[in-house]
Amino acid sequence: MCGIIGYTGPLQARDIILLGLSQLEYRGYDSAGLALLTDEGNLYLRKTVGQVSRLKELCREAVSSHCGIGHTRWAKHGGVTEANAHPHQVGRVILLHNGIIENYHTIQKQYGFEGLATSETDTEVAAQLINYYYDRTNDPRQAIRRALNIIEGSFAFCILFSDIPGTIFAVRNVSPMVAAATEQGSFIASDVTALIPYTKTYFVVPEYHILMLRDRSICLEDPEGNTVEPELLSVSWDVEAAQKNGYPHFMLKEIFEQPEAFRKTVQPRLRDGIPCFEAEKIPDSLLSGCRQVQIIACGTAMYAGMVGRAILEQKVRIPVTVSIASEFRYDTPMIDSDTLVIVISQSGETIDTLAALRLARECGAPIISIVNVKGSSIARESDYVIYTHAGPEIAVASTKAYMVQLAVLYLLTGRMMVARRLTSEEEIRAFTEHLVASADSIQEMLDVIPDQVRIQAERIAFSENAFFIGRGLDYAFSLEGALKLKEISYIHAEAYAAGELKHGTIALIEKDVPVIALATQDKVFSKTISNVREVRARDAYVILITKKGASVSDEVCDVHLEVPVEDGFFAAFPCAVILQLLAYYTAYARGYDMDKPRNLAKSVTVE
C-alpha cells in the first residue's frame, strides 16, 4: 500500500528519490518523506502530509547526498499527520516501511518503548527495536536479524544507519520489494516502475534476506548469513509505458490502451486459430481432469472472476465458485486436488489473494494465476502463471488489467472446451474468432462512444446513488461497473440482479435515480426489459445498454447505448468500455482525481 524507494551511488540521491516517489505515488498518497545521508554522515530528513509535490517543495534547497530513501504513505496505523509520515528516526536508525507489524504493541510493552513514541505508527516501533539492538551490537545486520526474530507481520524495510554513510539496508516479508545494481548506482523500490528509468534488469528481494546496497553493488545475505546471488528478471516495457503520453490521466490512457493490451495478451495464446497454453506449460489433463473450479481474487479482479464463472459454467458445465480472497483465506474451503484454483491479480501482490493462494495450496489444489506483473509474489507461488500483457497499470482504478483478465478467462474457457472434448473444431474456431474480434469491438467503442457516455456522466454526476442492473452475464458486468463508479466518483453505486430488485431494493428507486441497465443477453433480454420498465415507472433515469440492433421502444429508457456484438457471450469487452468511461467522466464532472482516488491505493499489500 505504500511506495518505497532507495538509492545509493554516484548521482544526486535527492532527485532520484523524488522522481521515484512520483512514479510510486499511485501506491499511496496520504503523505510522503525522504531521508538523505551525506558522505560526511549528516542526515537530511523531510516529511509532509499530502502528495509528493509538497515534499518536492520542502526539499528545494540543494543537499549534496549520494544515498537516500523515500516513502509515500497509505495510512494504516495512525492518522495522516507529519509525525506519522515515514521515514522514522530513532537514535542512529532511520527506517521506512510498507506492511503491518502485528505485534507492535507487545514489542512496545516488552521493551518499554511506549513513553518514547513520537508517532502512532507500528513503523516507529520497528525503528526503536532495531536501534535497541544496534546500540547493543554496533552491527547493523545483527541488529536487523535480532529485530526480525521478534517482529511478526508483513514488512518491507529500508534502513539507513546514520554512522554508515552510503549504505542502505533492506529486508522484506510478504510486502513487495525489488532491487537493481546498475552503473548509475544501486536501487531498491516497492515495484519495478521506479527502476525503469535506470534499468530493465532487476530482482525480487527474497523474504528474510538482508540487502546491503552500496555504490553500484548489492550484497544479498540469506537468513543464515550466507551471501547469495539474486535471480535476475527483465522488464518487457519501457519508461514511456509508465507515462501519461498526453492523456490528462493515466486512467484515460489505460482505457484507450485496451485494444493493444487485449491483442498482446490473446495473440501469443493462439495456435492454429484455437486457444493454447503450451507456453505456460498448462497441461490439457489439468483442464480436463478437474471436477470444479475455484476462482479467488479481490475487487475488480474478483469481478473479472464473476464473468469467468458465468462463461465457464455455460460452456464447460462444471461448478465454478468465485470467492473474495479476504473471506476465503479464513474459511475452511471445500476444495482438493480435483479443484482447479484460478487466482486473479493485476499486481500479483494483494496480500489477501496471496494468503488465499497459500491456503488453496495447503488443500492440495493445483493453482493457475492470471497476473499482470512479472515475478510478483502470486506469480512465483503458483503452479502455472498466465501473464497478461497490459503493461504497467498506474491508475488506481483498474481498467485494462480487468479487460485482459477477461480475455484470459475466455481463452481458458475455450481451452477447457477443447481439453474436455466439448466442442467441434468448427465451433472452437468460431469461438476464437469472436474472441479475437473483441479487440475490434473495444476499439469501435473507443472510437464512437466517449462523447455519448460523457454526456450521460454529466447527467448523473451529482446523484447520490446509482444502480447497475442485469441478469446472468449482464449482472456480472454490472458488478464491475458499480465498483468503477464508486471508487473514483464516490457516488454510492450498487450492482443488482435485475430480477431481484422487486424483493426490497426497488424501494430506493425514485425520480432521477440513475439506473444503468445491461440487457445484452438474448435469453433474458425481455425479462430484463421488464425490470427496466419497473424502475422507469418509478421515474428512474435509465441508461440502457444492449447489443446493436436490439429492439427497444422509446419509453423504456432515457438513453439507449449499443455495443457492436452479435453474440452477447462476448459483450463483456465493449460493455466494460462504456462502464469505465462512465465512471471516468462522472468523476471528471465532479472534479476528482481519477488516478489517485481518496482512501485507495493501487496494490493492497496489507490486510
Ligand code: AGP
Ligand atoms: C480496482 O479498480 C481496484 N483498484 C481494486 O479493487 C483492485 O482490483 C483490487 O485491489 C485487486 O488488486 P489486484 O488485481 O492487484 O490483486
